[in-house]
Amino acid sequence: MKINYSNPHFLMLLYTVLVSGSFHIGHVLVNYMDSTVLTFVRFLLGSVLFGVYVFPRYKVRLPSLSDLARYFAISASMIFYFWAMFEALRYTTPLNTAITYTVVPLFSAVYGIFLLKERVSFVKFAVLFAAMLGAVWVIIDGSLSRLAELDFNKGDLIFLAGCLCIGLYSPLSKKLHKTEPMPVLTLWTMITGTVWLLLIANVKILKINFSALDTAFFAGVAYITVFATIATFFIVQYSSKKLPVSEVMSYIYLTPVFVIIIQALIGKRLPHTAVIPGVAASVVATFYFLRS
Known part of the structure; x- marks a missing residue:
C-alpha cells in the first residue's frame, strides 16, 4: 500500500509518534543536567534553527515594546511546560506524562471559554472530561485507594501544572496574535522564551561543561529540538489548514x-493491566473527535 505523505491524517499520526518519543528521550536527558538549563538549550537551538527558516522567507522586524510584551506572555506558558516535562521525568514515567498530556485540550477549552468567549458543547466537554479522568486513572496506577489517600507522584503533579500552562498557549496565541505570520509569532515566542530561561538559569548555564557531554546527549537534544519542536510545529500548521x-x-x-x-x-516494563481503562478512554476520545 502506497503511503500519501502529504495526507494530514498520516502527518498527525507522525506528530503523535514524535511527541511520544520526546517523553522517552526527555526521561534520558534529565540525567545530564538541571531541567532549567536543559529547557534553555532546547529553546536556544530551536530559535536558531527556526530563525534559519523564517528570516529568508518573511519580513522579520524588531518588535515594539508592546509586541515584546505579547511574545513574552505567550512564551511564559511554553517554558514552564517544557521545564515541567523535564523536571517531572525525574520522578515519574514517560507513560504517566503522556497520559497527563491528554488533559491539555480540556484546559485549552476552558481557557478558550474565558479568553475567547468560545462555546463548547456539553458532549464535547464530557469527552474531554472523560479523557482527563483516564489520565487520573493512569496517574494513580488504577488504584482507588491511592486516589483516596491522595498519594500522587511528585512528578505527576509537576507535569499536571505544566499542562495547565501549555493549555493556555493556544488560546493565548490566538488572543494576542495580530497581523504577523504565524511562523514569525512562533519565532519570537521561542526567542523570548530563550531570554526568560537565560535570566532564570544564567549561573547554572555557566557551570555546565558542554565539552564533557557525550554523543547520546547531543543526539537526544537534536531529536527534541528538530523533531519534537520544529517538525511538529509545521505538521500542526499544515494539518490545521486541511482538517x-x-x-x-x-x-x-x-x-x-x-x-x-x-x-x-525498547524493552521497557509495560504498565499494569489496571491502567488499561485510562488508556482506553484516550483512544475512545480520539475516535469521537475523528467521527465528529
Missing part, C-alpha cells in the same frame, strides 16, 4: 498508546 481543529486536537489522545508501543519496542 477541522477538533480532528487535529484528537490525535493528542493517542499519545499514551504510542508511548506504550515505544516502551515495548
Whole structure:
C-alpha cells in the first residue's frame, strides 16, 4: 500500500509518534543536567534553527515594546511546560506524562471559554472530561485507594501544572496574535522564551561543561529540538489548514498508546493491566473527535 505523505491524517499520526518519543528521550536527558538549563538549550537551538527558516522567507522586524510584551506572555506558558516535562521525568514515567498530556485540550477549552468567549458543547466537554479522568486513572496506577489517600507522584503533579500552562498557549496565541505570520509569532515566542530561561538559569548555564557531554546527549537534544519542536510545529500548521481543529486536537489522545508501543519496542516494563481503562478512554476520545 502506497503511503500519501502529504495526507494530514498520516502527518498527525507522525506528530503523535514524535511527541511520544520526546517523553522517552526527555526521561534520558534529565540525567545530564538541571531541567532549567536543559529547557534553555532546547529553546536556544530551536530559535536558531527556526530563525534559519523564517528570516529568508518573511519580513522579520524588531518588535515594539508592546509586541515584546505579547511574545513574552505567550512564551511564559511554553517554558514552564517544557521545564515541567523535564523536571517531572525525574520522578515519574514517560507513560504517566503522556497520559497527563491528554488533559491539555480540556484546559485549552476552558481557557478558550474565558479568553475567547468560545462555546463548547456539553458532549464535547464530557469527552474531554472523560479523557482527563483516564489520565487520573493512569496517574494513580488504577488504584482507588491511592486516589483516596491522595498519594500522587511528585512528578505527576509537576507535569499536571505544566499542562495547565501549555493549555493556555493556544488560546493565548490566538488572543494576542495580530497581523504577523504565524511562523514569525512562533519565532519570537521561542526567542523570548530563550531570554526568560537565560535570566532564570544564567549561573547554572555557566557551570555546565558542554565539552564533557557525550554523543547520546547531543543526539537526544537534536531529536527534541528538530523533531519534537520544529517538525511538529509545521505538521500542526499544515494539518490545521486541511482538517477541522477538533480532528487535529484528537490525535493528542493517542499519545499514551504510542508511548506504550515505544516502551515495548525498547524493552521497557509495560504498565499494569489496571491502567488499561485510562488508556482506553484516550483512544475512545480520539475516535469521537475523528467521527465528529
